[in-house]
Amino acid sequence: MERILIIDDSAVQARFLKSILDQDYDVTAINTAEEGLEQAKNGAYSLILLDVIMPGMDGFELLKRLQEEVLLQRTPVILITSLSDIEHEEQGLTLGAVDYITKPFHPVIVRARVNTHIKLYQYRTQIEREATVDQLTGVPNRRRYDAVSGKRWQDAIRLGVPFSICMFDIDKFKVYNDTFGHPAGDKVISAVAGAASSMLRRGTDFFARYGGEEFVALILGGDAKSDFEHMQRVRQAVEDLHIPHNPEVFQWVSISIGGITVRPKLGDVYSNYLKMADTMLYDAKRFGRNQVVWTSDKMEQWREK
Numbered sequence: 001m002e003r004i005l006i007i008d009d010s011a012v013q014a015r016f017l018k019s020i021l022d023q024d025y026d027v028t029a030i031n032t033a034e035e036g037l038e039q040a041k042n043g044a045y046s047l048i049l050l051d052v053i054m055p056g057m058d059g060f061e062l063l064k065r066l067q068e069e070v071l072l073q074r075t076p077v078i079l080i081t082s083l084s085d086i087e088h089e090e091q092g093l094t095l096g097a098v099d100y101i102t103k104p105f106h107p108v109i110v111r112a113r114v115n116t117h118i119k120l121y122q123y124r125t126q127i128e129r130e131a132t133v134d135q136l137t138g139v140p141n142r143r144r145y146d147a148v149s150g151k152r153w154q155d156a157i158r159l160g161v162p163f164s165i166c167m168f169d170i171d172k173f174k175v176y177n178d179t180f181g182h183p184a185g186d187k188v189i190s191a192v193a194g195a196a197s198s199m200l201r202r203g204t205d206f207f208a209r210y211g212g213e214e215f216v217a218l219i220l221g222g223d224a225k226s227d228f229e230h231m232q233r234v235r236q237a238v239e240d241l242h243i244p245h246n247p248e249v250f251q252w253v254s255i256s257i258g259g260i261t262v263r264p265k266l267g268d269v270y271s272n273y274l275k276m277a278d279t280m281l282y283d284a285k286r287f288g289r290n291q292v293v294w295t296s297d298k299m300e301q302w303r304e305k
Helices: 011-021 033-042 059-068 086-095 107-131 142-159 173-180 182-198 224-239 270-286
Strands: 003-007 026-030 047-051 077-081 099-102 163-170 205-211 214-220 255-262 292-296 301-303
Touching (some): 003 011, 003 033, 011 026, 011 107, 026 033, 033 059, 047 059, 047 107, 059 077, 059 086, 077 086, 077 107, 099 107, 142 163, 142 205, 142 214, 142 270, 163 182, 163 270, 173 182, 182 205, 182 214, 182 224, 214 224, 224 255, 224 292, 224 301
Parallel strands (some): 003 047, 077 099, 255 292
Antiparallel strands (some): 163 255, 205 214
């Protein structure tokens, strides 16, 4: 059920609005702008109904504050007011409101406008989700990875915790494609993504398709040795799928993994460590593939075989 937040200093009007909508939506009503702002930050709402005239911080100022919050910039806001002149309507729409509802309320109009903007929000959310999901595998795509990696890196710096970057590659994938054809190759990419992502579902894990037959994983807060050992289990999970490879190269489809664990500091550049993880992947291939090669910023190194 979609969630709606009502911010109106009149408890009577807020309850009336809630009664119009709460049969179809999960509705929360707040009676001060300050509490409404905090509630909006802490809750995942699909729509905010905001009264313009409130003591202290008015609706226009609160709307500005909402728009300044990155997580709330996508949340549509409908302004509620008895002000029907064009100047105030223009001001609200310029600040980012998607619509106006004027007092006194007409339940049919309220439901119609709310339903319209809820549907628009759902449609936009679906489009955005599809734009960041790899259509073949269902895991996050490169675009999503680009957005997440920088934030996770900054989180590690802020929290002072270790950060691991892992690069994956399907072994001898070109040979597989040449042997079995591209449709079969697509199935292998999807199967590998499914096996790896099923092993990387902790709250601190992020897994994405990097491109072609390559994948990337980010782990926040784990130490180098434990992350290396976890990647060994991921590698084994892929081999245990027992997908036949070209027998001239390997019995089963497998992956090579290279990784690095670092405790980043202000001034450290993420891309430099990504290159080091890629170097570890290159070493895993050079040493015979189907293995994990790992390093840390303390120059400790681990090799699976």
